[in-house]
Amino acid sequence: xxxxxxxxxxxxxxxxxxxxxxxxxxxxxxxxxxxxxxxxxxxxxxxxxxxxxxxxxxxxxxxxxxxxxxxxxxxxxxxxxxxxxxxxxxxxxxxxxxxxxxxxxxxxxxxxxxxxxxxxxxxxxxxxxxxxxxxxxxxxxxxxxxxxxxxxxxxxxxxxxxxxx
Numbered sequence: 451x452x453x454x455x456x457x458x459x460x461x462x463x464x465x466x467x468x469x470x471x472x473x474x475x476x477x478x479x480x481x482x483x484x485x486x487x488x489x490x491x492x493x494x495x496x497x498x499x500x501x502x503x504x505x506x507x508x509x510x511x512x513x514x515x516x517x518x519x520x521x522x523x524x525x526x527x528x529x530x531x532x533x534x535x536x537x538x539x540x541x542x543x544x545x546x547x548x549x550x551x552x553x554x555x556x557x558x559x560x561x562x563x564x565x566x567x568x569x570x571x572x573x574x575x576x577x578x579x580x581x582x583x584x585x586x587x588x589x590x591x592x593x594x595x596x597x598x599x600x601x602x603x604x605x606x607x608x609x610x611x612x613x614x615x
Contacts, residue, residue, distance in 0.1 A: 452500060452607075459491055460501070461607040467506075502544075511599075515574045517543070519593040520579065521561040522586065529563065532586050536565055539585075541578045543568045561591060 459481065467544065468476040475485040495501040510517055524532045536545045545565035555604070567578055579590045 452495075456491060456495060456500070457607045459488065460495070463504075464604055464607070472571050510568060514572075515568065516569050516575060517595065518567045518569075518575055518594070519564065520567055520582075521548075521564045521593070522582075523560050524563045524586075524587045524588060526562075530565060532588070535585055536563075536582070539578075539582065541567050541574070542568050542582075567592075 459477075462481060463477065467473055470476050472485070472545055474488050478485040478488045480489070490503055496504060522532070532536070533545055536542045543566040545563060547562060548564045550560050567575065569575055569578055575592065575594075579592060582590050
């Protein structure tokens with residue numbers, strides 16, 4: 451469970467980070483604590499798994515890369531082993547369990563492992579999928595992005611605390 455100070459820091463940073471020469475010092479000043487405390491607190495939250503990542507989100511296509519949502523139907527006894535294999539592949543941004551919306555439909559493929567591929571160029575998608583299929587022995591279904599939508603969701607951690615601008 452997050453301490454009140456950890457929750458205040460995460461809530462403050464959710465949705466905003468100063469773009470300055472010393473952003474952690476700026477955050478620390480606004481929160482009334484030393485810069486090294488902010489950095490140490492974030493490092494601890496990351497190392498303990500309270501935060502899964504801390505960093506910017508990029509529009510990878512503008513740099514020539516590509517994100518692709520993908521899924522597999524993984525037999526339950528192999529689920530953890532396949533997840534571990536995916537975690538070892540640098541192009542896999544993250545993976546998660548998600549049940550198919552309509553698994554009882556005729557000819558439905560029960561897709562239960564979903565993941566995002568992030569590659570440096572579009573021509574790396576097919577070989578990356580082929581590699582995943584080779585190491586897992588399972589088919590990969592890919593769902594390329596047709597269109598991008600920006601949906602900003604900010605869930606308050608603490609009542610009455612605004613977000614950074």
